Amino acid sequence: MAVAWSEKASSMEALSLSLSLSPPMSPPVILTQDELKKIAAYKAVEFVESGMVLGLGTGSTAKHAVDRIGELLRQGKLTNIIGIPTSKKTQEQAISLGIPLSDLDSHPTIDLAIDGADEVDPHLNLVKGRGGSLLREKMVEGACKKFVCIVDESKLVKYLGGSGLAMPVEVVPFCWKFTANKLQNLFRDSGCVAKLRNDGKGEPFVTDNGNYIVDLYLKKDIGDLQVASDAILRIAGVVEHGMFLDMATTVIVAGELGITIKNK
Numbered sequence: 350m351a352v353a354w355s356e357k358a359s360s361m362e363a364l365s366l367s368l369s370l371s372p373p374m375s376p377p378v379i380l381t382q383d384e385l386k387k388i389a390a391y392k393a394v395e396f397v398e399s400g401m402v403l404g405l406g407t408g409s410t411a412k413h414a415v416d417r418i419g420e421l422l423r424q425g426k427l428t429n430i431i432g433i434p435t436s437k438k439t440q441e442q443a444i445s446l447g448i449p450l451s452d453l454d455s456h457p458t459i460d461l462a463i464d465g466a467d468e469v470d471p472h473l474n475l476v477k478g479r480g481g482s483l484l485r486e487k488m489v490e491g492a493c494k495k496f497v498c499i500v501d502e503s504k505l506v507k508y509l510g511g512s513g514l515a516m517p518v519e520v521v522p523f524c525w526k527f528t529a530n531k532l533q534n535l536f537r538d539s540g541c542v543a544k545l546r547n548d549g550k551g552e553p554f555v556t557d558n559g560n561y562i563v564d565l566y567l568k569k570d571i572g573d574l575q576v577a578s579d580a581i582l583r584i585a586g587v588v589e590h591g592m593f594l595d596m597a598t599t600v601i602v603a604g605e606l607g608i609t610i611k612n613k
């Protein structure tokens with residue numbers, strides 16, 4: 350559902366305060382992608398209540414949500430929050446903000462997670478992991494009662510893989526080429542090309558878990574997502590993939606025309 354303009358306005362006000370933008374009723378402001386991410390993140394943090402155990406997402410959108418949670422804790426507007434970070438980077442950010450942290454061993458049930466995504470399809474299935482954090486994200490978000498996904502409208506796709514950008518798969522380093530070939534063959538009818546992700550310095554990108562990422566580039570829809578998921582996970586050498594099927598309970602989309610909240 351598209352939310353009322355007033356709901357957009359409240360998030361815009363929150364954003365205006367921190368960005369010193371004009372108030373919502375002034376002439377239209379062209380928002381950057383990062384400002385849209387921040388609007389979605391601030392809206393999601395409105396779902397947070399004192400006493401909650403929170404899954405803290407990773408990426409440029411989730412970073413805004415973690416910052417906001419830290420800000421509300423500092424102001425005493427939220428209390429007794431426990432955060433479960435989905436990456437080492439988010440862990441460092443949360444520590445720097447004074448957010449108390451724990452892990453899934455001590456808190457196997459999480460009240461709410463807030464995290465970004467790389468793609469969102471019309472059924473609220475997601476692609477995640479272009480930042481390399483998909484495994485911990487899937488573990489944490491799979492343990493949540495509610496998972497609020499936050500995106501700007503550029504992340505909306507007709508089908509997963511439809512952006513033409515990477516669909517990440519975390520693999521063990523041992524004989525990664527063997528695993529990458531298996532993945533490419535699995536989706537050859539969709540024109541799949543599998544590439545090892547590099548770290549930008551000529552070395553393989555290494556995840557927080559010591560694994561590699563093979564990115565799948567697809568030219569066509571891969572069909573039944575659950576069948577595809579099962580097939581990927583049956584390949585020895587695969588640790589996890591970045592399709593998050595039926596996991597998001599809510600997706601908040603920030604666009605030039607306002608916020609849209611989609612619920613499962």
Ligand SMILES: O=C[C@H](O)[C@H](O)[C@H](O)COP(=O)(O)O
Nearest residue numbers: 408409410465478480481482
């Ligand atoms: O591994 C990274 C995560 O899945 C991110 O949540 C995802 O890539 C979206 O990141 P961003 O908010 O930076 O677009």
